[in-house]
Amino acid sequence: MSGEQVLFWLFAITACAGAIGVVVNQIVVRMAVSLIVCLASVSALFFLHNADFVGAVQLMVYVGGTIILLIFGIMLTSSSPFSKIESSPAEGFLAAGIGALFLSIIAFTVTQVEWKQQAEKVAAVSPSASVQTGYNPASDGNTSRPLAMSFLGLRPDQGGNAPGYLLPFEVVSVHLLVVLIGAAYLARAKRRAASEA
Amino acid sequence: MSLVLANSPIFDFFSDGAASLEGWPWFFVAMLHTTLVGLFFGIPAGVFIWAERKVSGRIQDRLGPTRVGGRFGWLQSAADGAKLIQKEDLVPKDADSLLFRAAPYIVVVASFAAFMFLPFGDGWSAVSTDVGLFLMFAMLSLEVIGVILAGYCSGSKWALFGAMREAAQMISYEIPMAICGLVPILIVGSLNLNEIVHYQSGSWSSGLPPFLNWNIFHPVAAPAFLLYFVCATASCKRAPFDLAEAESELVAGFLTEYSGMRWSFFFLAEYASMFAVSAIAAILFLGGWDDGIGIVSGLKSANQEFLASAVGAVILIAKASKLVFVQIWVRWTLPRLRIDQVMTTCLKYLIPMACVLFLTAAVFPLALNQGTGRTDLRPSAIGDRVPARSAVSHEVSAAVVPASTEVAAAHGEVAQ
Numbered sequence: 163m164s165g166e167q168v169l170f171w172l173f174a175i176t177a178c179a180g181a182i183g184v185v186v187n188q189i190v191v192r193m194a195v196s197l198i199v200c201l202a203s204v205s206a207l208f209f210l211h212n213a214d215f216v217g218a219v220q221l222m223v224y225v226g227g228t229i230i231l232l233i234f235g236i237m238l239t240s241s242s243p244f245s246k247i248e249s250s251p252a253e254g255f256l257a258a259g260i261g262a263l264f265l266s267i268i269a270f271t272v273t274q275v276e277w278k279q280q281a282e283k284v285a286a287v288s289p290s291a292s293v294q295t296g297y298n299p300a301s302d303g304n305t306s307r308p309l310a311m312s313f314l315g316l317r318p319d320q321g322g323n324a325p326g327y328l329l330p331f332e333v334v335s336v337h338l339l340v341v342l343i344g345a346a347y348l349a350r351a352k353r354r355a356a357s358e359a
Numbered sequence: 360m361s362l363v364l365a366n367s368p369i370f371d372f373f374s375d376g377a378a379s380l381e382g383w384p385w386f387f388v389a390m391l392h393t394t395l396v397g398l399f400f401g402i403p404a405g406v407f408i409w410a411e412r413k414v415s416g417r418i419q420d421r422l423g424p425t426r427v428g429g430r431f432g433w434l435q436s437a438a439d440g441a442k443l444i445q446k447e448d449l450v451p452k453d454a455d456s457l458l459f460r461a462a463p464y465i466v467v468v469a470s471f472a473a474f475m476f477l478p479f480g481d482g483w484s485a486v487s488t489d490v491g492l493f494l495m496f497a498m499l500s501l502e503v504i505g506v507i508l509a510g511y512c513s514g515s516k517w518a519l520f521g522a523m524r525e526a527a528q529m530i531s532y533e534i535p536m537a538i539c540g541l542v543p544i545l546i547v548g549s550l551n552l553n554e555i556v557h558y559q560s561g562s563w564s565s566g567l568p569p570f571l572n573w574n575i576f577h578p579v580a581a582p583a584f585l586l587y588f589v590c591a592t593a594s595c596k597r598a599p600f601d602l603a604e605a606e607s608e609l610v611a612g613f614l615t616e617y618s619g620m621r622w623s624f625f626f627l628a629e630y631a632s633m634f635a636v637s638a639i640a641a642i643l644f645l646g647g648w649d650d651g652i653g654i655v656s657g658l659k660s661a662n663q664e665f666l667a668s669a670v671g672a673v674i675l676i677a678k679a680s681k682l683v684f685v686q687i688w689v690r691w692t693l694p695r696l697r698i699d700q701v702m703t704t705c706l707k708y709l710i711p712m713a714c715v716l717f718l719t720a721a722v723f724p725l726a727l728n729q730g731t732g733r734t735d736l737r738p739s740a741i742g743d744r745v746p747a748r749s750a751v752s753h754e755v756s757a758a759v760v761p762a763s764t765e766v767a768a769a770h771g772e773v774a775q
Contacts, residue, residue, distance in 0.1 A: 191511055195458060198504060214488045221497040229504055233526050306489045306550065 169210055177203035194232040201225050215306045392485040396474045404630040405436040411687050418691040446619035453514025463624035466505030470628040473498040473635045478553040479675055480648050480668030491552040496537055503529040510613035521612025524698055525603035531705040536590035538713035542583035542720045543574045543643040556647030562656050570651025575644045579720040584644040586713055591636035598690040602698050637682035648675040
C-alpha cells in the first residue's frame with residue numbers, strides 16, 4: 163500500500179466517523195465538532211486528489227460556516243450549557259428512511275457510471291501535455307488557473323471555441339447578491355417592526 | 360500543490376536508498392518538512408514571548424527579565440515553559456472534559472498548518488501551491504474554532520463571554536483583512552505566495568533601486584497595507600483588540616479555566632499566528648524574501664541558489680519580526696477598546712474602506728493605462744518581472760501577459 167492510499171483510508175475513515183458522530187451525539191457542541199471533523203477530512207481528501215482550490219474552499223466556507231452554525235446553535239437553542247437534543251423514535255425512523263433513500267441514489271450513481279471509460283474520455287478531450295497551469299507544473303495538480311480561466315469563459319485546454327462557465331458564474335453571483343440584499347432587508351424590516359410595536 | 364523537497368535531490372537520495380519501501384520516502388520527506396516547519400513555528404514564538412516581556416518592560420520604564428540565562432534574560436521563555444509543564448492539568452467539574460482538553464490542540468494545529476505554505480526563501484516553503492494565500496487565510500481562520508470550544512466547554516460564564524466576543528470579532532475582521540489581502544493579488548495577478556514575491560523583486564537595470572517594486576510603493580496598496588495590519592492585529596486578538604481575554608472585565612476570557620501546558624498552547628499559537636500574519640504582510644506588501652537592494656537577485660544570477668534562498672529566509676524573518684515588534688509596541692501603548700467600539704471600527708469603517716480600496720485597485724491600472732500606456736507607476740512594469748511560467752497556454756499567455764520570451768528564458772528555472 164502506498165503512502166497515498168494509507169492517507170486516503172485514514173481520511174476516508176475519519177470522514178465517516180465524523181458523519182456518524184453527528185448522528186449519534188446528542189450534545190449540540192459535540193455534534194458541531196463531529197461535523198467539523200467530517201468536513202475537514204473531506205477537504206483533506208480533496209488535497210490528496212490535487213484539488214487544492216476546492217479543498218481550500220471546503221475549509222473556508224464549510225468549516226468556517228460550521229462555526230457560525232455552532233454559535234447560532236448555542237445561542238438560539240440551548241437554555242442550559244451542554245443541552246441535549248433527544249429525538250423521538252418516529253423522528254429517528256423518518257430520518258433513517260430519508261438517509262437510506264439518499265444513500266441508494268448515491269450508490270446507484272456510483273455503480274452506474276463507468277469511471278474508467280470516463281477517465282479515458284476526459285484524457286482524450288484534454289491532452290494534458292499542452293496545458294500549462296501557471297507557476298507550478300500541471301503535474302502537481304495546480305488547478306486554480308484553468309478554473310479561473312473557465313469561469314471567465316476561456317477553455318484553452320479544450321481548444322479556442324469551447325464554451326466556458328461565464329454565464330453560470332454570473333448567474334450564481336447575481337443570485338448570491340440578491341440573497342445577501344434580501345437577508346439584510348429582512349433583518350432590517352424585523353427590527354423596524356419591533357420598534358414600532 | 361506539491362511537497363517542495365519531494366521534487367529536489369534530497370528526495371532522489373531517499374527514493375534511491377529505499378526503493379523497495381514504496382511510500383516510505385514520502386514519509387521521510389514529510390517528517391523532514393514537519394520538523395523544519397515546526398522549528399520555524401516554535402522558535403520565533405519563544406523569542407517573541409521573551410521580546411514581549413522585554414519590550415513591555417522598556418516601554419514601562421522597567422528592565423524586564425534580566426537574570427535567566429545570564430544577560431538579557433534570554434532563557435526566560437524556556438524557564439516559563441519548564442514551569443508550565445510542572446503545573447497541574449486541571450479540568451473544571453462543569454466542563455465538557457473531552458472538548459475542553461482538545462481545544463488547545465485545535466488552536467495550535469490550525470496556526471501550525473498555516474506555516475506549511477509560507478515561502479521563507481525563494482521556493483523554501485514546505486508545500487508549494489497556486490492558491491497559497493487563500494489556503495493560509497483558510498487555515499488561520501480555523502483557529503477561532505478552538506477558541507470558541509475552549510470558551511464554551513469551560514463551563515464558566517467568563518469563558519463563554521470571551522468566546523462569543525472572540526467569535527464576533529474574528530468573523531468580522533476576517534472580511535476587511537481578506538479584502539485588503541486581495542489588493543496586492545489584483546496588482547500581481549497571482550495567489551501563489553512565492554510568485555507574488557517574484558513580481559516584487561527586481562534589479563538595478565532601470566537605474567532606480569529595486570525596492571521601489573515592492574507593493575508598499577504602489578499608491579493603492581500602501582493604504583491597504585495599513586488596513587491589513589490593523590485587521591491582522593485584531594485577528595490575532597492582540598491589544599487594543601484583545602476583548603476576548605480582557606483581564607479587567609472578564610478575568611481572562613476564554614483562558615479563565617486553563618492552566619499549565621494547555622494554557623501555554625494558546626499563547627504559543629497566538630505568537631505563532633502573529634508571526635504568520637506578519638509574514639503574509641511582508642510577502643504581500645514588503646517584498647517577502649527580496650532584500651530590495653539586489654543582494655538576493657545578485658546571488659541568484661551568480662548561480663548561488665542555495666545561498667540566495669538562505670539569505671532570503673533571513674530577510675523574510677527579519678521583516679516579519681519587525682512587524683511583530685510593532686504589534687508588541689502597539690499593545691503596550693494603546694488602551695483597550697470597548698467591544699462595541701471594536702465592532703463599529705470594523706463594520707462601519709474598515710469594511711467600507713477596504714471595499715473602496717479594492718475597487719480603486721481594480722480601476723487604477725485601467726485609468727493609468729488610458730493616460731500613460733502603462734499599468735503601473737513603479738520602475739519596471741509587471742510584464743518585465745514575470746518570472747518563468749506562461750499564464751495558461753502559449754496562445755493565451757501572449758495576450759494576457761506581455762512577457763518577452765528572453766526574460767522567461769533567463770529566469771527559466773527560478774520557479775518552484
